[in-house]
Amino acid sequence: MIINRDFFDLDGKVIIEKVKFLPPFKVSTRMDNEACFLHILNGESELFIPQEKISAKSSDSLFMKCGAYTNFWKGNKDASHNEAILVHIYPDILKKIYDNHLPTFLTENKGNSHVTAERLKLSPMIQNYTASLNFYFDHPSMVTDELIQLKIKELLLLLVNSHFSKNLSNMFCNLFNPITLDFKKMVATHLFEDISVQDFANIAGLSLSTFKRKFQQVYKVSPKKYINQKRLEKAHTLLIETDLRITEIAYDCGFNDISYFSKSFHSYYKKSPSIYRKLEKESNRIT
Structure with missing residues (x-):
C-alpha cells in the first residue's frame, strides 16, 4: 500500500x-x-x-x-x-x-x-x-x-x-530497444521460485491469456500442470538424495504452503512426503 x-x-x-x-x-x-x-x-x-x-x-x-x-x-x-x-x-x-x-x-x-x-x-x-x-x-x-x-x-x-x-x-546504447524474450529460458530460470502463473506472465511482459496460450504451444501442457509437476519432481529428488527437512524442500521447490505441498505430493506419488522418504530409505538399506 x-x-x-x-x-x-x-x-x-x-x-x-x-x-x-x-x-x-x-x-x-x-x-x-x-x-x-x-x-x-x-x-x-x-x-x-x-x-x-x-x-x-x-x-x-x-x-x-x-x-x-x-x-x-x-x-x-x-x-x-x-x-x-x-x-x-x-x-x-x-x-x-x-x-x-x-x-x-x-x-x-x-x-x-x-x-x-x-x-x-x-x-x-x-x-x-x-x-x-x-x-x-x-x-x-x-x-x-x-x-x-x-x-x-x-x-x-x-x-x-x-x-x-x-x-x-x-x-x-540500447535503452529503448527491448531484448527478445527467450521463453523457455525464462520459465526454467524461475521454475522453482514462489511465484504464480500470473507472475510468470508479468515477468514475460504478456497478458495471462497470451502467456497460457504461448506456454501450451511450447510445452504442449498447461503452465499450472507443468510447473507443479517439475516442482514435485525436484522435491522427490531432494527427499531421496538429501536430509533437508520437508519444509525446507517445499520452500526450495517453490511451495510456500506446506499443506498444499503435501497434498500435491500425495496426489502425484500416492504417498505423503514423509512416508515416501521413509520407505525409500528402508528400501535402500535392504538392497
Whole structure:
C-alpha cells in the first residue's frame, strides 16, 4: 500500500519521484519506452526479470532499461515502511535535454545487452546523488525544469563514467530497444521460485491469456500442470538424495504452503512426503 508519493515532472511526465509504502508489496510493470534508476532508501526487494532474479536491500540501486518487471518488496522485521527514489528516463526527454544531439554513449553500438536490469555497486557518488534528490524533496520550491534536466544529465554521466556494472555501457546504447524474450529460458530460470502463473506472465511482459496460450504451444501442457509437476519432481529428488527437512524442500521447490505441498505430493506419488522418504530409505538399506 502506497503511503506517500512526491514527484517532479517535466513536460507532463513524472521524472523524479520518492515513494513510501507499506510492505509486503508487489509491483508489476512493463516499460515499453522508458528506462529507470531506482535507489532503495529503506527496504528489501526481489526484482524478477526474464533472465534472473535480482535481490536488493537498503542503499542498493538498480538500473533498468525498457522491459517487463515484477518487484516483490518484503516485509521488514521492525514493521517499518519501505521507501525508494526513482528517476525515469524517456527518449523524448533525452532529445529535449540534449537538443536532439545525443551523446555517443547513448548512441554508439557496443554490442547487445543480454539483461534488462543491473544492480549497481554501492558507491559514495550514488549516495551523494540520491542525497541531493532528498534535499530537493525537502525543498520542492527550489526545483525548476532546468534543474530536473541537469539531474538527469548528472545521473547518466555518473553511471557511464563509473564502473558500477560491466553491462551498463551496452544497456545505455540500447535503452529503448527491448531484448527478445527467450521463453523457455525464462520459465526454467524461475521454475522453482514462489511465484504464480500470473507472475510468470508479468515477468514475460504478456497478458495471462497470451502467456497460457504461448506456454501450451511450447510445452504442449498447461503452465499450472507443468510447473507443479517439475516442482514435485525436484522435491522427490531432494527427499531421496538429501536430509533437508520437508519444509525446507517445499520452500526450495517453490511451495510456500506446506499443506498444499503435501497434498500435491500425495496426489502425484500416492504417498505423503514423509512416508515416501521413509520407505525409500528402508528400501535402500535392504538392497
